[in-house]
Amino acid sequence: MKALKSLNKYLWKYKWYLILGIIFTIISNLFGIIPAQLVRYALDLVIETLDIYYLYNGVSLQSDMYDIFAFSILLYGFLILLMALLKGIFLFLVRQTIIVMSRHIEFELKNDIYAHYQTLPAAFFRRHSTGDLMARISEDVSNVRIYVGPALMYGINLIVLFFLVISYMVSVSPKLTFYVLLPLPVLSVSVYVVNSMIMKRSQEIQKQLSALSTYVQEAFSGIRVIKSFVQENRSNANFQKEAEVFKTKSLGLTKVDAFFYPMIVLLIGLSNILVIYVGGQEIINGRLTPGNITEFILYVNMLTWPVMALGWTTSQIQRAASSQLRINEFLNENTTLVSEKNVSRPLDGKVTFRHVGFVYPDSGIKALHDFDLTVQAGESVAILGTTGSGKSTLAHLLCRLYDPTEGQILIDDVPMKDYEVRGYRRQIGYVPQDVFLFSDSIENNVRFGTEDMPFERIEQAVKDADLYNNIKDFPQGYETMLGERGITLSGGQKQRLSIARAIARDPKILVLDDCLSAVDTNTENIILNNMKRIMDQRTSVIISHRVSSAKLADKIVVLDEGRIVEQGTHTELMALNGAYKELYEKQLISEEV
Structure with a gap:
């Protein structure tokens, strides 16, 4: 859980969402508990009134008693419906605060991770694959979002409901409450054991997901090579192999998760049996009424869903901890390229x-x-x-x-x-040896890195890079959209566009890293002759x-x-x-x- 401490700054930033969410959770649970007491009053009223009602059999007073009795039962029914409606309204407000908070945190966490990636040196990106980087900013952040959203909401609901229900149960019968809570230590030990297994398997799943993402990203980036060498079947077989490992590990985690549900149902059922058995003895001894027993059964069933959600919540928290640990691994890396x-x-x-x-x-x-x-x-x-x-x-x-x-x-x-x-x-x-163009228009690729570059400078840079005639032949001209990595252009056109991007910003030092390797000798001569004017009064390094x-x-x-x-x-x-x-x-x- 230590890894999740880094999320505290986000929770503090959106503390009012969290505070309001807790308040709405308390109110909604109060409206959930009150109907159990109304059922107790209604049941006791029925039992007490029936005996008196039959005593007045054949007497006109019996009809008046029936009207009062029916009105009382109808009133209790109406109040129960009203409580259910109010509980629903406040449950809606709970989601509008805590779940909305989780979306805000997800947004900020993704932005922070992306911004931090940008600060890291090139050596970092040589060490880590693109698929691994993507998995941490997408899948891992999603797991963390579930923790600060649904998992936190269900966790708060469990704590609040447990506290309120136990308080009411103790006020009615401490002895019966003790027997109802008797299975809980077994539940606690089971949760601890299963959580350890969940944590270990979650980490293995996240690592395998990164490996799978890396393979897919690499396969699609090199799809032309795969097709040229007719390796589609081999690529598919390798993907199935990686996916099979992921499936096996995911199924292993699912089997552990599946253990929670029957275990909790068994423990809840045991609590119900104890309520009926011990409660029956208390009724015989005259210390409790049938309404009290019914109320206790409702309380136990009221705890069923939160306790059942405990398994899912715990699982998600462990997954989030595992994911945040992976996120922190990169966030804790600092660039050495500082001034x-x-x-x-x-x-x-x-x-x-x-x-x-x-x-x-x-x-x-x-x-x-x-x-x-x-x-x-x-x-x-x-x-x-x-x-x-x-x-x-x-x-x-x-x-x-x-x-x-x-x-x-x-x-x-x-x-x-x-x-x-x-x-x-x-x-x-800088014109790199391995040209990289963005999936944007030609104009925006030339303008890249500047805010207010005039179009005249863009056009001049394109002419100097001997790309002007090519752009004129495109139906959309400068607005032509390039595919991923500039796939719509030839190798020589991509290099010339990269040169145009570098010289358009009017740099003090120009670095050309083998940027004419993909053009023919004639085009190279044209570009170099144009570069004479560009390189004048400017430090130039031609590699x-x-x-x-x-x-x-x-x-x-x-x-x-x-x-x-x-x-x-x-x-x-x-x-x-x-x-x-x-x-x-x-x-x-x-x-x-």
Whole structure:
């Protein structure tokens, strides 16, 4: 239950919903208890009046007595109906407070989790699958919502009703009350034992659900690959295997849940037997009336539903605790990418790498070794190298998606860690190697990250990225809606749209991470020629495995296994007859072929 303490701040925020819900629960239960007393009075009235009624058999007074008797019974019946109506009204108000409160808490909890996800570093998302993240913000939050809603409502109702009913029962007969409550210790021990089983199985179910969600998300993301390799049957078989494990674990929990109902019915039945047996002896001894026994039976049956709901409530609380534990696991993770001095100012664009080394925290792979480089403000540098040489790692470090594990990066001679993170990133234009577009219009994808970008800038950015003619050919133009991950566009169009998105925000530092790999040489030349104007007076880092992409750069750096092996201008590197010249000649021959 410790995990659920983190929900107290939400309960405190919506305390008036909870307080009113408790008040309405008390009132509704009072209107539920009063009819039992009315039944007692009515039954005792019938028993007492019948004997007198038959004594006056054949006398005119008997008719008057019948009228009074019938009116009294009718009045009791009317009062019982009135109590039932009032109880229904207040039960409605209970749901309008406690259940509404649970929906508010669910809304806020989902927003808090999503907002917290946004603050976590890229390393967190490399460690955890998308399916697991989704399961915690959807299924786990739903379980928590049931706890702060229906489970809490039934729990409060049980406590209030138990207190009120036991008070009335003790006032009538302490001895009979003792026998009625005799089975309760057995119930308490049973609940404790079964709860332990429920907790363990709930955690297993939630873990399996995350695994199932991850598999489904991955399958649908790669549906084109699955179809291309004709692996639909294999994918379906794997899904059935995962679903079978989930079903087996869910059935195991259901079997435990099913144990509550017959156990509680047995205990309630035992209480009724004790009421009738002990109550009968009390009537014989003249200490109680038949109305009292009827009243006690009604009280016992009144407790039946709340006690039966105890099993479900306890199960849901345990599930919620298990889910909240999983939610807290992520909420307790804090980003290491924090600003030390919160420096917030416009950048000039000078970038300095001082003996930077980097090891990926999740894999332990060392991507950079003693990387030392200075790029002056407004200067452009090309980072060349083969796959796995550490090029993209530099882009991640420049965007501060990670911090170096060795050395430091300075921006305008100020350590990058001193800058306010969001303010710094707003001045960076980043085109990732793996293009990601949102399921929105082309215009909104270009405008992404800004609030009031004029359309003229969007259009110019699209022209610079050589995408203007393609957009004109679309029936809806800039309002064309892209599918998931931009699936409606070709690979080259997606890359060019990603470039347009980066340059439209007029960044101080532009990072192009192998962003022209999906376009042909002719389109690459057009984009690079357009980039001359864009890169003017702006620090640019062009990361590529193509030598042709480096021709605009003032400086070229050649990487190999995370180390700088050569650096200089095109002419200087060609004169060295080293790695750059070898790479240049290989690609030149490839293009000629």
